[in-house]
Amino acid sequence: MSAARAASGVNASGPVPRVRRVGIVGWGAIGRVVGTALAGxxxxxxELVCVVDNRPLGEAAPARQLSFEEALEHCDLIVEAAGQGAVxxxxxxxLASGTDLLIASTGALTDDELAKRLLAAGPGRVYFTGGALGGLDLxxxxxxxxxxxxxxxxxxxxxxxxxxPWMGEELLARMRTATGPVEVMSGTARDVPAKFPRSTNVAASLALAVGDPDAVRVRVVADPAARHTRHVVEASGPYGTYRFDAAHLPDPGNxxxxxxxxxxxxxxVAxxxxxTGHIL
Incomplete structure (x- = not known):
């Protein structure tokens, strides 16, 4: 148990408010925005306590850079923003250290064995974010x-x-010379995130909401005219039909x-x- 968790207690006015001591893993397009907001x-x-990254952060980082092991001694919440490999x-x-984990790279959770191990681990708790996809609660x-x-x-x-890297020359040539939309891959929400580890975490988030990655069909389309990244979800069941269409501007750096x-x-994190007023 870290010192931060062990130090919680009660004063004369009642329980001491608990401040989440946060460590961010990954100082890229996601981590920098999250870390800067927390530091501000x-x-x-x-409270942003530290950043974990295998690259030097420089003096501009708003918190000290620690190793993963050191971060677990100082934080009670780790925010993963480094990719599926980190998960x-x-x-x-x-989780075994007693630290909670918020996962941005939900594609890792389509690995059934890994997901089972994470759910069985503890005493820390595991959470995931829907990222660029809405409607998951519905x-x-x-x-x-x-x-x-x-x-x-x-x-x-x-x-x-x-x-x-796994794409053949024929598919790459079709994508690079396309003048309109080209279907790159079609499969389940179990298959696709493994093939596109940084581009299709939304498929995994959808699968987690639905409860079965094999029941979610995914189409990945390359479009040279795609100013926005677009995710369209179409679902139906015995009690209703649902359609969500989200179009986002991509991050200019990534x-x-x-x-x-x-x-x-x-x-x-909030x-x-x-x-209050937030749904995770």
Missing amino acids: GEVGGA REWGERV LQAARSLGPLDQVLLTTTKLPATLEQ PATSQVVPYAVLRG ALAGR
């Missing part, structure tokens, strides 16, 4: 009435943001990520810090 006091009840390597250790509510008959996600992005994603992460 924009989320009440949450696989460190997720269980974070789909969770609909699922409680009965299984959804059909769930389809179509994600459209600029071709360059979807290029992957076009594979929508600009809204760090703010979804901040919303999750909910975990006890601010």
